[in-house]
Amino acid sequence: MIDISDTVLQFVLVVVVAGPLVGAGAALLPAPPGLRGTSPDQAVLRHGVTVTGAVLLAALVLAVGFDHDHPATMQATTDISWIPALDVRLHFGVDGISLPLVVLTALLTFLCALYSYFKMPAGPSPRAFVALLLVLESGTLATFAVLDLLLFFLAFEMVLIPMYFLIARWGGAQKAQAAWKFILYTLLGSVVMLLGLLVIGLDSGTFDMVALATDNGSGMTKSVQVMAVLAIGIGLAVKTPMWPLHSWLPDAHTAAPTVGSVLLAGVLLKMGTYGFVRILLPATPDGMSVFAPYLAAFAVVGIIYGSLACLALARKGAGGDLKRLIAYSSVGHMGFVLLGISTMTPTGVNGALFANIGHGLITGLLFFLVGALKDRTGSTDLDALARETGGALYGRAPRLGGLLAFGAVASLGLPGLAGFWGEMLALFGAFRPAEGLHRGAFLTFMVIAGIGTLLTAAYLLIVVRRVCMGAPPAADAPDAPRLADVQGYEFASWTPLVALTVLAGLWPALLLGLTDPAVQQLLAGGKA
Incomplete structure (x- = not known):
C-alpha cells in the first residue's frame, strides 16, 4: 500500500464515479479541429478510450492507496446531505467487497472502448455510442460505490437506458425485441425492489447502508425483514439473473453488440448479487434466513x-x-x-x-x-x-x-x-x-x-x-x-x-x- 491521504482518495473516488458522466457530456460536443484526426468519428472513439483509460487509472490509484490492512473499513468516503427531507445523502465509499468490482468495471469498460476504437459495431453515430458507454460505466461504478439505499436505486436504474439503446441501435438480429424484453423485465423488477428499499428505510429510520449493516436488523421486526427481502430480492434476482427470472438474458446477449455482451455479463449481472451481499445479508439477516x-x-x-x-x-x-x-x-x-x-x-x-x-x-x-x-x-x-x-x-x-x-x-x-x-x-x-x-x-x-x-x-x-x-x-x-x-x-x-x-x-x-x-x-x- 502507498500512503495516500484520505482527502486525495475521496477525490479519486469521486473522479471514478463522476468522470465518465463528464466524459459522456463532452462526447456529445463537437471535437476541436486539431483533435479530430482523420475524421470526427475517430476523434470521439479516441475520446472514449481516453476517458475510460483515465477512469481505470484513477481506479488503480484507489486500489493502490487503499488500506489493505483494514479492508473491512469503508475508505475514501464522502458523505454530503442531498435531500434533507428524506435524509438522502451523497454517501460514497469502498471496502474490500466493492473495490474489486470497481476495478473490474473500470477495466472492462476501458477494454471495450479500446476494442471499439478499432472495431466499431455497425449502427448510428459513434458519438452516441461513446456517450452511452460512458453513462453505463458511471452508473455501474456508482452502484458499487454508493452507501445510501435511494442513491443505490438511482444508480441501479441508471444503467438500463444506455444498455437498452446499445442493444436496440447497435445490436444484431431481433435487437428491438431483445432490448424491450431487457428493459421491461428489469424495470418491473426494480419497481418491486424500490418498495422493499422504502420499507427498510422508513421502518428503520435511515437509508444509510453502513448504519443498517451495523444495526444488523435489530431495528426491524422479522415480518418487516421478510417483506423487504421478498421485494428487494425479486428486483435483484431479475438483474442477476436467477432462474426463472432469467429469460431476458439469452435474447439480450444474442442481439447485443460484442462490447454490450461483455459489459452485460462482466459487470451488470454483478449488480444484482452485490445487492444481496451489501444490503440484504447485513440489514435483514432474519428475513434472509427465511428465504435462504x-x-x-x-x-x-x-x-x-x-x-x-x-x-x-x-x-x-x-x-x-x-x-x-x-x-x-x-x-x-x-x-x-x-x-x-x-x-x-x-x-x-x-x-x-x-x-x-x-x-x-x-x-x-x-x-x-x-x-x-x-x-x-x-x-x-x-x-x-x-x-x-x-x-x-x-x-x-x-x-x-x-x-x-x-x-x-x-x-x-x-x-x-x-x-x-x-x-x-x-x-x-x-x-x-x-x-x-x-x-x-x-x-x-x-x-x-x-x-x-x-x-x-x-x-x-x-x-x-x-x-x-x-x-x-x-x-x-x-x-x-x-x-x-x-x-x-x-x-x-x-x-x-x-x-x-x-x-x-x-x-x-x-x-x-x-x-x-x-x-x-x-x-x-x-x-x-
Whole structure:
C-alpha cells in the first residue's frame, strides 16, 4: 500500500464515479479541429478510450492507496446531505467487497472502448455510442460505490437506458425485441425492489447502508425483514439473473453488440448479487434466513437448467448460437454465486464474491472471442462455425483457437484458473451452512450443484471439440477461405483478462484477503 491521504482518495473516488458522466457530456460536443484526426468519428472513439483509460487509472490509484490492512473499513468516503427531507445523502465509499468490482468495471469498460476504437459495431453515430458507454460505466461504478439505499436505486436504474439503446441501435438480429424484453423485465423488477428499499428505510429510520449493516436488523421486526427481502430480492434476482427470472438474458446477449455482451455479463449481472451481499445479508439477516433455502433451491435449478440448455445448443445440427450458449452458461455460473450467498457463511459469501470476479473476467473474454469469430465468419451459429472453420480453429488460427480453449477450460472451473475458487468455496459453504439453516437441504443442493459442474465441463468441451479440433483443410484447397488470427488490437484488449484469470487462479489470497475481513464484519453486523 502507498500512503495516500484520505482527502486525495475521496477525490479519486469521486473522479471514478463522476468522470465518465463528464466524459459522456463532452462526447456529445463537437471535437476541436486539431483533435479530430482523420475524421470526427475517430476523434470521439479516441475520446472514449481516453476517458475510460483515465477512469481505470484513477481506479488503480484507489486500489493502490487503499488500506489493505483494514479492508473491512469503508475508505475514501464522502458523505454530503442531498435531500434533507428524506435524509438522502451523497454517501460514497469502498471496502474490500466493492473495490474489486470497481476495478473490474473500470477495466472492462476501458477494454471495450479500446476494442471499439478499432472495431466499431455497425449502427448510428459513434458519438452516441461513446456517450452511452460512458453513462453505463458511471452508473455501474456508482452502484458499487454508493452507501445510501435511494442513491443505490438511482444508480441501479441508471444503467438500463444506455444498455437498452446499445442493444436496440447497435445490436444484431431481433435487437428491438431483445432490448424491450431487457428493459421491461428489469424495470418491473426494480419497481418491486424500490418498495422493499422504502420499507427498510422508513421502518428503520435511515437509508444509510453502513448504519443498517451495523444495526444488523435489530431495528426491524422479522415480518418487516421478510417483506423487504421478498421485494428487494425479486428486483435483484431479475438483474442477476436467477432462474426463472432469467429469460431476458439469452435474447439480450444474442442481439447485443460484442462490447454490450461483455459489459452485460462482466459487470451488470454483478449488480444484482452485490445487492444481496451489501444490503440484504447485513440489514435483514432474519428475513434472509427465511428465504435462504428457497434462494439456494432456485440457484441449483438454475445451475442444472443452464447446463442442460447449453448441452442442447451444443449438439450437432441443433443450430445453437454460441453467444446464446454463453448467456445460458451465465445463468449456471451466477447460480453458484447465489448458492454461496444463500449459505450466509463467510466461506460461501467469499466464494460468491470470488465467482463474481472470475465470471466477469472469463465470460468477458469469451464474448470478445465470439465477437471475433463472428467478424471473421459472419455467424455465431455453432453449426455454421464448424463449417466455416472446418472444426479446425487450432490449425487455421492457432492463437484464436488457443484463447477460445483457454476461456472454455477457465469457465468450466479448471484448478489454477479464476473459475475454480468461487465455485469450490460456494460448495464448501453449502456443506456447512449458517446456524439455523437446514444442513440436509444444503447438502442436497451441494450435490446437485456438483453435478452441474460436470455438465458444464461437458458442454464446454463439446464446443471446443466442434470448433477447434477438426482437421484443417489443405492449404491449396479452393474452398478454404483465409481465417485471420488474433490481431494486435485484439491482443491488447484480451491479454489483461487472460493474465488476471491466471493470477486470480494461482494467487486467490490476493482477492480473498480483501473480501474475507469485510465479509466477516458484514455478517457480524459491524461488530467483528
